[in-house]
Amino acid sequence: MSLISVQNLSIRYGAQTVLHHVDLTIDRGEIVTIVGPNGSGKTTLLKAIIGAIEPTAGQITLKRGLRIGYVPQRLHIDPTLPMTVQRFLRLTNRVTKQACQSALATAGVPSVLHQQMASLSGGQFQRVLLARAIIHQPDILLLDEATQGLDQRGSASFYQQIEHVRQQTGCAVLMISHDLHVVMSTSDRVICLNGHVCCQGSPAVVASAPEYRALFGTGTGGALALYRHEHDHGHDHDNGQDHDHDCDHNKMDGAA
Amino acid sequence: MFDDFMIRATLAGIGVALAAAPLGCFVVWRRMAYFGDATAHAAMLGVALSLAMGMSVFVGTIAVALLMALIVTNLSGRGYAMDTLLGVLAHSALAFGLVAVSFLSGVRIDLMAYLFGDILAVSKSDLMVIWGGAACVMGLIIWRWSALLTATLNEELAYASGINPKREQLLLTLGLAITVAVAIKVVGVLLIAAMLIIPSAAARNLARTPESMAIFAAIIGSLSAVLGLRGAYVFDTPAGPTIVCVAALIFAGLGLRGAAKSAGH
Numbered sequence: 001m002s003l004i005s006v007q008n009l010s011i012r013y014g015a016q017t018v019l020h021h022v023d024l025t026i027d028r029g030e031i032v033t034i035v036g037p038n039g040s041g042k043t044t045l046l047k048a049i050i051g052a053i054e055p056t057a058g059q060i061t062l063k064r065g066l067r068i069g070y071v072p073q074r075l076h077i078d079p080t081l082p083m084t085v086q087r088f089l090r091l092t093n094r095v096t097k098q099a100c101q102s103a104l105a106t107a108g109v110p111s112v113l114h115q116q117m118a119s120l121s122g123g124q125f126q127r128v129l130l131a132r133a134i135i136h137q138p139d140i141l142l143l144d145e146a147t148q149g150l151d152q153r154g155s156a157s158f159y160q161q162i163e164h165v166r167q168q169t170g171c172a173v174l175m176i177s178h179d180l181h182v183v184m185s186t187s188d189r190v191i192c193l194n195g196h197v198c199c200q201g202s203p204a205v206v207a208s209a210p211e212y213r214a215l216f217g218t219g220t221g222g223a224l225a226l227y228r229h230e231h232d233h234g235h236d237h238d239n240g241q242d243h244d245h246d247c248d249h250n251k252m253d254g255a256a
Numbered sequence: 257m258f259d260d261f262m263i264r265a266t267l268a269g270i271g272v273a274l275a276a277a278p279l280g281c282f283v284v285w286r287r288m289a290y291f292g293d294a295t296a297h298a299a300m301l302g303v304a305l306s307l308a309m310g311m312s313v314f315v316g317t318i319a320v321a322l323l324m325a326l327i328v329t330n331l332s333g334r335g336y337a338m339d340t341l342l343g344v345l346a347h348s349a350l351a352f353g354l355v356a357v358s359f360l361s362g363v364r365i366d367l368m369a370y371l372f373g374d375i376l377a378v379s380k381s382d383l384m385v386i387w388g389g390a391a392c393v394m395g396l397i398i399w400r401w402s403a404l405l406t407a408t409l410n411e412e413l414a415y416a417s418g419i420n421p422k423r424e425q426l427l428l429t430l431g432l433a434i435t436v437a438v439a440i441k442v443v444g445v446l447l448i449a450a451m452l453i454i455p456s457a458a459a460r461n462l463a464r465t466p467e468s469m470a471i472f473a474a475i476i477g478s479l480s481a482v483l484g485l486r487g488a489y490v491f492d493t494p495a496g497p498t499i500v501c502v503a504a505l506i507f508a509g510l511g512l513r514g515a516a517k518s519a520g521h
Binding site for chain 1: 284285286287402405406408409410411412413415416417419456457460463464465466467468469
């Protein structure tokens, strides 16, 4: 049985349809990356999976007893809240100091256990978030643009860390990424989302799919096309060609 | 020993400090200071209604404070900025409360006692209500501690861990209403928010973890109550405000110490 199975999911905020008729499954041990323009519903999809947003229609089925390790897009710790790394790792689970240390080592920040969260660098902070997510041996890791705010080298090494975690623990990974150039090398499967699932499959298959090309531009193909898309959407709203949309990117930027 | 009014007053002050300290930490972490103020001011309306209907002031203030908290929670994010909304509601509730009190004929009430507290007049039954309420609030916070903390840090993180942040918010609101109701007698509606915020803010300078901050806040709050009462006795000043003054001085002292320390590095 799949870890996560999403069937015919639709989510509306008021009159805006953010997701419609989304179907997807995540299986044990695979790394799946969701790509898509701003406002395509990526974050909404992840929030629906963790139960923070009620689906308007459709179903999300989690495997019984599924343990989720969630790495949020951004975690703001109010300066008035003192928090050591060790305390943060023990936030929702009673874990030993040894488990804390080994999770930190797996996440690539072995020596920060007694530091204040506020004193960490951006890259260290994200790795501590990762350590917290893996500390209770999750079946699946969910990452929402976890490398936001890191430079290119920082995010590349963060994704290597994730692959490393998957190798060590065998957990599945479902992530949203804007670092489109690394998607191709680290993912088993890519889901191209834009209000609905445009196309999905292995990175190579997706890269050559016409739907994907419509979204991410043609010409260069592969990683560069992915990258280009961020700045220049392939959608042409005036002519309404290629894709059926009932959503307007400009309006939806805040909803993702 | 409960026959001595100073002992009753001291115990009442410590009871309020112990309930307000951990709750106050959440108020500070979640930036709900104005929210605490609005809830406390609404209590004045609760006092007026309880007196008019001849019911217990404790029950009346809890009910109105809770109602106010729920209204604020539901109105937030509907067009007005939170601080505007709270400014409108907090002061309206206080004004309506004061006007409502003036309509009460036949009941002689000491308005100052409700506005600034009347800790020296705490009776044995008041003391039981205060400690009962404080025990409820402390129990609630200890029971929900890690869920409350997770929900405070990040809503999505809470959902992913099977915690409903909305429910935790509601529990905090309930704790706040109880604290307001038990603190009226001690510091009065105008200074309740001070007992929530000042000890916690002072404790921030000493703490490395959320737990130690709550414990330091409880100690600072209790110390303020004891020293404040003593000061009020010695200098013949109003007790509630004196307690808050002591807390403020501790806050300033710890803040200066922290500043000197970081300048020394």
